[in-house]
Amino acid sequence: MSSDATPGPYADPLKFGQRVQVLRQRKGMTRAQLADLIGASPHTLKKIENGQQQAPGLDTVLRIAEALRVRDLSELTGHADTHVDLFIGPGHPRLAAVRAAIDNFALATEAEPPPIAHLEARLHAAWKARHEAENHREAIGRLLPDLIRDAQALARAADSAADRRRAQALLSQTYSLSQFFIAYQPDSALLWRVAERGMVAAQDSGDPHAIGVAAWLLAQAHRDSGPRHFDAAEAINTEAVRFLKPLLPDAETEVLAIAGALEFELGYTAARRRATGTAWRHWDRANSMAARLPGDYYHPVTSFSRAIMGAHAVTVAVELRQGGESVRQAARADEMTIPSRPRRARHRIEEARGYHLDAQPDVAIAALEKAFKAAPETIRYNGYARRIILEEVESKQAPRRQRASALAADVGLLAA
Template structure:
């Protein structure tokens, strides 16, 4: 993976020694204490934890598990014969069902598609669940398979009808919802398949809002792939903004909001490049667009609103590696004004990155705990959160190591 890419939460499997250190620290034991209970030395424990010594034999592993009160032996051992996936192993439990629905090709003429109004209502409810449920991936993952199949069927049956563009717009937004679920799962090919299908459906619909949402997600997928894809992200982003610009004087709130979201994304990519002036210039433009929206408006897909601009400022500062500015922006923003649980959790993660950059690791860990309270699944699948926890689990401060280890367990980072 490119060093400029968004951290992959599956990229760095926990080895036995790391697991032992996390579990020992969570238990509040020193290396000397654990070594003494094993009839060995603290230096032996250190050797195992740092990888200087090989993984012990089974009887020793079982004794360690007993002393550390490990409920599931896999928490300590993982599966040493294959690559270990962090957090939830092979991805979210509902990933296979979502993938099967994406890959299906409905041709059965005997099955009648639901009315478009019914699909729109179900889609709106799914977006609402995505923003309000703490376990939003689980909830959305349960709704997506039927939504995908029914939206595909609606498009097929509307091909010769006047409502074909509307059906394509719904299908595009269903794929957009699916992309939120598929992001940060261990199936990059599926992510790109969903993104591309969303773009095609949006183009078929000729709906400005659908096109904007699909482009917004495609630009993110390109940018998260690393520095070599930043130009592609900008191309999708800026061309879509150019398409939307003539519509903005008379645009409704949804179109104005997606244009604002795209404008911020251009600033986000500039910040990833280290282009300070361009990053903040785009942020200023996006803020001006947010100010044109009603005070309580909140875009149902991107979360773009007046309330989210403070969070966006934190993100820009963090991506520019400006620790002090990140903390200043975090102090000026109010996460509680963000109604979306996953977006609020992501903001907390960005704040935690800022605090770590600013040399405040204890505040960073506390902020990650707040993110977990807002939306556990957002933190669980976030590579930046994982990186902070693992780094602080090796801190020289015993208290910080313990807090980081406790958080690692809470986040499910030991799951095989």
């Protein structure tokens, strides 16, 4: 190895700032770009990297880890005893079986594929289970292997053009359900395979709703991969909105709902870019579309509805780092109108982020406790929740530290 080669972040005697610099350069980020993402000046970041400033507090360390998409704090600290994976939740016990079903491409089989109506009913039940179960990954992880195999078999065996299109729509929906199970687990390649296969199956089906759902999920996969993929996420969402727009005057409810969900996703990505006006403009458009839906309607995949727009407003304000606004929006949003347990838990996490931004850590912890009560598996796999808990575990206020530590133990966040 040449003497001037870039050292690895585990090489001694690298200090914290040197690790930040190495990881930043490996991500292809400039110092100004990272500084903007963590809310610091380039001058301050330079001093951290050069060792002219002491290692920052935990809150700043976590912001740096988030911006660099560091998977483990030890990559930044160099200490094995800080083995905490921030952005990928634990591998679910059923992940291996789901992966095997997805990767299985049986070209010939004697198994009789199920009737289309039978698979439709099972998928409907699976989506229902996902929304109603506390541990929704366990609920759908148990069902997915057979659903995937049967959906693949049905797509292979379909005879008529109409049956093939219908089977491809069901296959796409099965991949969509799979993506909810796989997200934030330690197999990002599997997530991408599912997202892309879902889009291919949806396009083969020609079903506008299936195409919209697949685009919604594929765009999320890009957006959650970090700022360098925001353009791709935005392009997918924009194309899907353009595709559905001519259908909207006479659209069925589910098509209108997925179009509204896609419109909001454009606002979400804009908020992640800190584009305030654009973010709220897309939220307004999505809200107008939600107003056309029946009052009790709830989209089975995206949760798009009239009720969810309040929760979406909290998310936009949080991503724009508008702490006060996020708290005001949280006060307006009625979480009891959100029937899906995992979506309700996600809303509570967004509330916690808002309260944390607004310097109300005790209220943030209370919101996270409610999230855990609604759907434990949602908070276990959510990087934002994990970050807040980790910070408050170090609080100087004993009661707050004790609550955060108890929640960390419940979530299984800290390594033994």
